[in-house]
Amino acid sequence: NAGVMQNPRHLVRRRGQEARLRCSPMKGHSHVYWYRQLPEEGLKFMVYLQKENIIDESGMPKERFSAEFPKEGPSILRIQQVVRGDSAAYFCASSTDLAGDRYFGPGTRLTVL
Amino acid sequence: KQEVTQIPAALSVPEGENLVLNCSFTDSAIYNLQWFRQDPGKGLTSLLLIQSSQREQTSGRLNASLNKSSGRSTLYIAASQPGDSATYLCAPSSGGSYIPTFGRGTSLIVHP
Secondary structure: OOOOEEEOOEEEEOOOOOEEEEEEOOOOOOEEEEEEEOOOOOEEEEEEEEOOEEEEOOOOOOOOEEEEOOOOOOEEEEEOOOOHHHOEEEEEEEEOOOOOOOEEOOOEEEEEO | OOOEEEEOOEEEEEOOOOEEEEEEEOOOOEEEEEEEEEOOOOOEEEEEEEEOOOOEEEEOOEEEEEEOOOOEEEEEEOOOOHHHOEEEEEEEEEOOOOEEOOOOOEEEEEEO
8 A cells, every 4th residue: 555645746836837736645545634844844734625625724825725635636736826935845644534643745845946 | 723832842862762752732622643753854654643532552662642631742762763863743633623733843863
């Protein structure tokens, strides 16, 4: 059973471009969480999704950021019109249910030039 | 809003010592609490998961305890090794959606 997969591992974008980050949860996991880790800071929750539904997006900026977890395929975190402050490591985690272990992916490191 | 504090922020010890890492949280209405380690530039590796009804969990040289009512958890590492060097994070799950909230971690260095 492969672990949580994230791609790309590293992403470089210029200001104003779009960034698309992908997360494939572990097999059998229907809960996905996205976190952002800024340099020298802790992990900050962004959004929690189940298949085809956003459950909690209280940590996600209202503008430029969106997330989806379609019935088929990976979860996508999309950042439009990136700015330098978006440079960070973005991690996703998956679980089977609310009570289970969260398993984290290796992260996508976004650099905005 | 859940706030998580981890003490100490950093720790440097010689190999073989027994260690105690502390985690405190402000909202005691948690569903469970998970301990992770993070190596530099890497993702998080789950170490232990304690459900709110449990007092402790053990895995090898690691033991995590939970005192839910006082908002505290402790990770005990026995006979530390250089390979234990990493940042250790605790994450209680709380709120209506049981979202894990992370502290800033304890950065551990175990030198030979």
